[in-house]
Amino acid sequence: MVQHDIVLSGFGCLYVALYLCHLAGLLLRVFSVCHVHYFLFMLLLLLPRRKAFDRTAERPPTYAGAKGDAQLAEGVDESSRHSPPPDDEGPPASDVFAGKQRMDRTPPRRAVAPFPMPAGSGASPPHSRPAERTKPSNKPLSDAEGLDKLLKGHQSQCKVMEERRHHLQNVHSHWSKSEIKASVSTAVGTKNPGVLVDLLGILNIKPSLWSLGICSIVLPAVDELLKSRHETHHQCAATTIKLVLRHLAPMILTNIKSPPPDTSDLAREERYQKSQGCWSNLRKLREVARARSQESGTTGVQMKELHMAFTILDS
Numbered sequence: 001m002v003q004h005d006i007v008l009s010g011f012g013c014l015y016v017a018l019y020l021c022h023l024a025g026l027l028l029r030v031f032s033v034c035h036v037h038y039f040l041f042m043l044l045l046l047l048p049r050r051k052a053f054d055r056t057a058e059r060p061p062t063y064a065g066a067k068g069d070a071q072l073a074e075g076v077d078e079s080s081r082h083s084p085p086p087d088d089e090g091p092p093a094s095d096v097f098a099g100k101q102r103m104d105r106t107p108p109r110r111a112v113a114p115f116p117m118p119a120g121s122g123a124s125p126p127h128s129r130p131a132e133r134t135k136p137s138n139k140p141l142s143d144a145e146g147l148d149k150l151l152k153g154h155q156s157q158c159k160v161m162e163e164r165r166h167h168l169q170n171v172h173s174h175w176s177k178s179e180i181k182a183s184v185s186t187a188v189g190t191k192n193p194g195v196l197v198d199l200l201g202i203l204n205i206k207p208s209l210w211s212l213g214i215c216s217i218v219l220p221a222v223d224e225l226l227k228s229r230h231e232t233h234h235q236c237a238a239t240t241i242k243l244v245l246r247h248l249a250p251m252i253l254t255n256i257k258s259p260p261p262d263t264s265d266l267a268r269e270e271r272y273q274k275s276q277g278c279w280s281n282l283r284k285l286r287e288v289a290r291a292r293s294q295e296s297g298t299t300g301v302q303m304k305e306l307h308m309a310f311t312i313l314d315s
Contacts, residue, residue: 167195184214188221193228196221197236204239207247215248216274219281226288234292234299238306241285244278249312252278279313286310 141149167190174183187199200218203209218240225237255275260268289310293303 164192164194167192168198171195171199180209181213181217184217188217193225193233196225197233200236200240204243207243210243210247212248212251212271212274212278215244216277219244219278219285223281223285223288226285231299235302238302241306242309245309245312248278253313282313
């Protein structure tokens with residue numbers, strides 16, 4: 001047991017000795033590194049410092065002009081060209097890099113425009129401030145001013161209505177005497193679309209009043225109504241054409257297909273001539289309806305329906 005303790009104590013001492021040796025090695029290594037750094041620092045302190053760079057002292061002088069050209073022509077070596085010139089020759093050191101001529105400061109900008117406007121032109125200069133626009137006044141109109149504004153163009157409209165009333169009175173005078181054909185001729189002769197539309201509005205609700213003679217008078221005037229830009233006009237024209245196609249087209253086709261054999265039958269010849277005129281006018285109206293059927297809106301729809309109604313002429 002005692003021997004065992006002695007062995008353990010021996011190993012402990014050996015371990016302590018090794019640890020101390022290791023610690024000593026570390027300290028020696030640290031001391032050596034610090035010693036080297038201290039040595040380099042002292043060496044840097046002992047080294048002499050360099051002088052600052054002096055441009056004026058180290059920069060070689062240069063020469064330009066006639067003197068430099070003469071030195072190049074004589075073949076002066078490189079060392080003699082870089083040697084400083086005597087005091088009585090060459091420019092001073094402060095004027096070596098100076099310009100040959102001194103530039104004055106930039107003159108101030110002139111207030112006058114580069115292209116002045118000619119006198120009496122009446123135009124404003126390009127940089128002038130535009131004139132202020134006059135704002136519309138919100139002042140309410142007086143009663144007299146408002147009345148004048150409402151009555152503007154009233155006289156001309158009154159003349160139109162008075163002329164229309166006069167034409168309708170003439171048409172009514174024939175109508176009251178049951179002269180339907182004369183009233184239709186009077187309405188067409190006025191060249192007033194409003195008068196013709198008023199009369200056709202009555203004839204269209206009474207198909208029994210229509211005849212081949214009335215049809216031959218009305219159809220040429222209906223062409224203008226069908227081309228009108230007013231909706232009421234071409235609506236009235238479309239209604240009239242549909243009525244003619246429904247009630248008179250069969251008779252027109254029959255008269256055309258059976259022309260009179262001779263001119264002795266004047267009534268038949270007259271019916272044939274009227275049917276020829278109605279047939280020609282219906283063909284023109286068919287082309288107008290076909291052209292206007294390409295339009296948009298209710299007008300185009302009405303013209304398409306009217307163009308389809310003309311198919312009765314193909315039978």
